[in-house]
Amino acid sequence: MIKAVGFDVDGTLYPNYQMFLCSLPSLLSAPRLMYYFGQVRKDMRQIEYDEPLHEKQAQLLSNKLGISEEHARDRMERHLYHRWEHSFRCISPFRQVRETLLALKRNGIILGALSDFPIKNKLKFLNLDDLFDFSLSSEDTGYLKPNPIPFQQMIREFGTDPDEILYVGNSYKYDVLGAAAAGMRTAWLKPLFATQGSGSHTQADIIFSSFSELRSRILNEFVQSSSTQK
Ligand SMILES: [Mg+2]
Structure with a gap:
């Protein structure tokens, strides 16, 4: 029971393919960011950390992109948490x-x-x-x-x-x-x-x-x- x-x-x-299609505009506007963010999320699932999740993501992303942590966090919040989520209007x-x-x-x-x-x-x-x-x-x-x-x-x-x-x-x-x-x-x-x-x-x-x-x-x-x- x-x-x-x-x-x-x-x-x-x-379906996942819808996520891919909806993400295309974001992917095309910031391909490196999207690629490395995907890598960072994979790493996050395997490592132990004490920092808040977004802080740790920004830290790993800044290493991969060679930019400051602050810049990485700003780009992540704008592209991934605002614009990307917005693009999901087309999913069914x-x-x-x-x-x-x-x-x-x-x-x-x-x-x-x-x-x-x-x-x-x-x-x-x-x-x-x-x-x-x-x-x-x-x-x-x-x-x-x-x-x-x-x-x-x-x-x-x-x-x-x-x-x-x-x-x-x-x-x-x-x-x-x-x-x-x-x-x-x-x-x-x-x-x-x-x-x-x-x-x-x-x-x-x-x-x-x-x-x-x-x-x-x-x-x-x-x-x-x-x-x-x-
Ligand atoms: Mg799933």
């Missing part, structure tokens, strides 16, 4: 996302979203913000997935035991392994050419390729006793 479902956002509620969700969230809510499931980026506007652009009971940016915790801290914050928000939560994401490494390590059940939207996480050694409780499939599997396998309620 599960009482709550948590969702990753990018690549899970909408995968088919059946809204119907799936509604069906879960009708069955008394609490819904939460956890993204590595500021999240509120994105859910609004996806026209899904009315369906989530809460949304969290793991940036607010100071750490990115798969660090356990953002997942633990999500568990606290749900107010349930971790094994009563199903966490849904598209990254095996960050979402499935991160949520499983925090004690949650997991559903993996498996990318077409995934190299990790397939086969009998997978840690995902559900592997799915469409939201209608996810919906029926959750309702049949995890919410059985209440699925007859309307």
Whole structure:
């Protein structure tokens, strides 16, 4: 039995190619910045640090770009946190996302979203913000997935035991392994050419390729006793 479902956002509620297309204007206007920011985010997931997340990002970015920390921070905030987020107006969700969230809510499931980026506007652009009971940016915790801290914050928000939560994401490494390590059940939207996480050694409780499939599997396998309620 599960009482709550948590969702990753990018690549899970909408296709990654849309993020790429929406990001193109930002990519083209500041290609080096976008490239090195991507590298910095990868590094941030693997290192330990005590500084606030944005400060550490600015520090690593300034080293890669050979500019001052202050300049790096200013460019990051302007290009990545304001303009880039703004460009996500053009995204739209995968088919059946809204119907799936509604069906879960009708069955008394609490819904939460956890993204590595500021999240509120994105859910609004996806026209899904009315369906989530809460949304969290793991940036607010100071750490990115798969660090356990953002997942633990999500568990606290749900107010349930971790094994009563199903966490849904598209990254095996960050979402499935991160949520499983925090004690949650997991559903993996498996990318077409995934190299990790397939086969009998997978840690995902559900592997799915469409939201209608996810919906029926959750309702049949995890919410059985209440699925007859309307
Ligand atoms: Mg994702």
